[in-house]
Amino acid sequence: xxxxxxxxxxxxxxxxxxxxxxxxxxxxxxxxxxxxxxxxxxxxxxxxxxxxxxxxxxxxxxxxxxxxxxxxxxxxxxxxxxxxxxxxxxxxxxxxxxxxxxxxxxxxxxxxxxxxxxxxxxxxxxxxxxxxxxxxxxxxxxxxxxxxxxxxxxxxxxxxxxxxxxxxxxxxxxxxxxxxxxxxxxxxxxxxxxxxxxxxxxxxxxxxxxxxxxxxxxxxxxxxxxxxxxxxxxxxxxxxxxxxxxxxxxxxxxxxxxxxxxxxxxxxxxxxxxxxxxxxxxxxxxxxxxxxxxxxxxxxxxx
Ligand code: Q46
Ligand code: ZN
Numbered sequence: 365x366x367x368x369x370x371x372x373x374x375x376x377x378x379x380x381x382x383x384x385x386x387x388x389x390x391x392x393x394x395x396x397x398x399x400x401x402x403x404x405x406x407x408x409x410x411x412x413x414x415x416x417x418x419x420x421x422x423x424x425x426x427x428x429x430x431x432x433x434x435x436x437x438x439x440x441x442x443x444x445x446x447x448x449x450x451x452x453x454x455x456x457x458x459x460x461x462x463x464x465x466x467x468x469x470x471x472x473x474x475x476x477x478x479x480x481x482x483x484x485x486x487x488x489x490x491x492x493x494x495x496x497x498x499x500x501x502x503x504x505x506x507x508x509x510x511x512x513x514x515x516x517x518x519x520x521x522x523x524x525x526x527x528x529x530x531x532x533x534x535x536x537x538x539x540x541x542x543x544x545x546x547x548x549x550x551x552x553x554x555x556x557x558x559x560x561x562x563x564x565x566x567x568x569x570x571x572x573x574x575x576x577x578x579x580x581x582x583x584x585x586x587x588x589x590x591x592x593x594x595x596x597x598x599x600x601x602x603x604x605x606x607x608x609x610x611x612x613x614x615x616x617x618x619x620x621x622x623x624x625x626x627x628x629x630x631x632x633x634x635x636x637x638x639x640x641x642x643x644x645x646x647x648x649x650x651x652x653x654x655x656x657x658x659x660x661x662x663x664x665x666x667x
Pocket of ligand 1: 419482493494495497498586587588589
């Protein structure tokens with residue numbers, strides 16, 4: 365097998381692109397895809413201070429790795445969820461990566477910021493753990509941006525994640541979500557800018573990247589990720605891609621370019637106002653983070 369670029373020995377085959385590459389040319393190819401997304405959506409520049417949300421899995425650690433390689437100013441952010449062994453392993457992976465690469469890391473421990481673990485938080489909010497976890501992370505991102513001067517938060521969502529989300533949103537005609545699904549969400553009224561630099565790279569490519577770069581990650585950073593309905597959509601998207609290579613990238617790019625704006629009107633209906641407790645923008649009476657803290661207080665005083 366010959367590398368398409370240098371003609372040397374190829375060890376990597378990328379089905380979606382119908383190319384074979386050697387490791388070095390794969391790394392260059394991968395970096396170009398990421399750079400293209402950063403440029404196309406004006407995600408950030410070398411002047412920005414970037415907060416990278418890291419779970420300890422391959423996607424987020426690979427993202428942190430490549431952005432640091434590209435010379436961006438990055439700081440890792442890890443939310444320690446207090447789930448027995450899983451959280452400790454995830455934390456170890458993140459900590460080791462940060463130490464090895466000499467990169468700054470911020471760790472929030474859930475028991476310290478809300479006085480409870482994710483399971484209890486999910487119970488009092490009567491919402492799935494992932495929904496509460498996502499809410500807490502968003503809240504903390506905005507707070508950290510404000511307090512420590514980060515101008516953008518990046519997450520490891522990749523092409524397969526985004527296609528799965530898009531398929532799910534279309535199947536349920538979630539118009540508000542469709543309006544908001546985009547590789548970059550600009551800063552607005554106290555909400556920090558967010559970006560997904562892996563939007564053009566697939567999960568398989570990230571796996572290869574992590575292997576070639578020797579990144580030690582945890583296979584399942586969180587036990588809750590297994591039950592997600594998004595896995596059903598991901599499996600279906602994967603099957604379609606196998607039969608029809610390049611469908612994923614077409615599906616997503618065409619949506620961003622030609623269809624997303626049709627849902628804008630839906631988004632504008634949402635009116636935000638500052639939470640009376642903490643000042644964070646919210647649609648509810650108080651923000652969900654303050655609501656969670658109140659519910660936990662009530663719960664512990666009833667015990
Ligand atoms: S950490 Fe949190 Fe994920 Fe675990 S509880 Fe769900 S959202 S699966 S990235
Ligand atoms: Zn609040």
